[in-house]
Amino acid sequence: MDRINLSSPTVRASPGHYLPFTWPEGDFHSLPEVEHVGDKGILDLLDHRRTRRSFSALDERQLSQLLWRCARTQGIAESNYGFDLELRPVPSAGAIHPIHILVHLPGSLNWRRYDSRRHGLVELPESGEALAELVAQCHMTLPSEQATRLLLVAEAGKTGAKYANGESLIWRDAGALLAIMAVIADALGYAFCPLGITGEPWASRIAPSGVLTGVGVALVGGPAT
Template sequence: MHIDPRPNPNIVPEARPISWLDPVAAQIDLSAYSLGDRAFADIMTSRRSVRTIRPAPIEQVAFVVRETMRTYFVGLDTKHGRKLKTVLSAGALHPVKALITKGSGRPLYYDDDQDSFLSLGIRDERSWLSFQDECREVLPHVDGCLVALIADNRDISRLYSNHQSLLWRDAGAVIQGMAFVAEAVGLAMCPMGILGGDAISALLDPTDDFLAVGIVAIGLSDTFQNAS
């Protein structure tokens, strides 16, 4: 079995921006939300995956995404391109990015470099509708927001020769972290059993630089829920 215990020491991450279509700054007020003061042990043992979800305020869902994926430290010089977050990541590269979607409208992208949200244009409407249809087929009783996770391969593939396994590990860390934050703020959450490749086709020019690594549904728990 091939392993990569260390990244290539001769390569520095480039941390290139993503070429979205028509990105527009979105004003999302998160001031009404906080993580609260619940004990972490209580959050861990109370967490459930809920498959019947009602809409929550987009600001509350954005709070969950930001608290999971925000950057607390950005490396400089020899640490260029590396970040410190609450979730772990191979080489501190944090290639997993989050898009918040609700219906067929423009998605919100959380820019962890600028700690801001961007409203994105849709390049391929057919792929975007296909993405929505696939999600509804998997979880027909979810009416909350969907969070699509996309991995940026560009730096991690240069530093690690077996980078694919690290992408999946990083995606799992983000999903687990998001589950804890959603529980902390009283929201229901369910990871879907699909990856959401049509979201990439809808939002980016044809490329192998990005990989769909999962979808999470987040919203308010229904009274009668199927949880696991």
């Protein structure tokens, strides 16, 4: 699979103008009214989930909770693709899970990679220098000294081993992971905000050309006090 090559979205200097598509009129069929049935866990949570843009620092135990509930490896299975398939809390096309989570803790120089099998963080030497401009871009997008930065990095070759034209599957995997993280963060009482940037062109520089590509960035922290 060729490396995914999409630039980070940016806000236009001047607003564009677009007329939404007008759907043809047809018979309307009303669905049954949804009754409130009390606290139903995830259902109640989704009614009240909101993106939050003010953060306090997460401690190590809080970060552990988020990563464990979103991205840990729950089971593995052998495959013919050169790597094991995995079961994790979040869905992935073909059980491939090509998305790596890189973590940048407040005040740290280097980033760390989440090891989903051992449930721990592995420091990435020299990543602080390689991703310094990404940190600056994050700060310009949403300034926060206390937030932990999460960078989603796709190893596209894994998906390409099973699927031709599988690039869209990687983007769907990244979106599913961001969505689950947002819901779990809210359930844990954390502040969580996906940013409108991919992490490129810097994320791809931490590995040989064509191996890794940034597919999303988010900030997480405790609620602002």
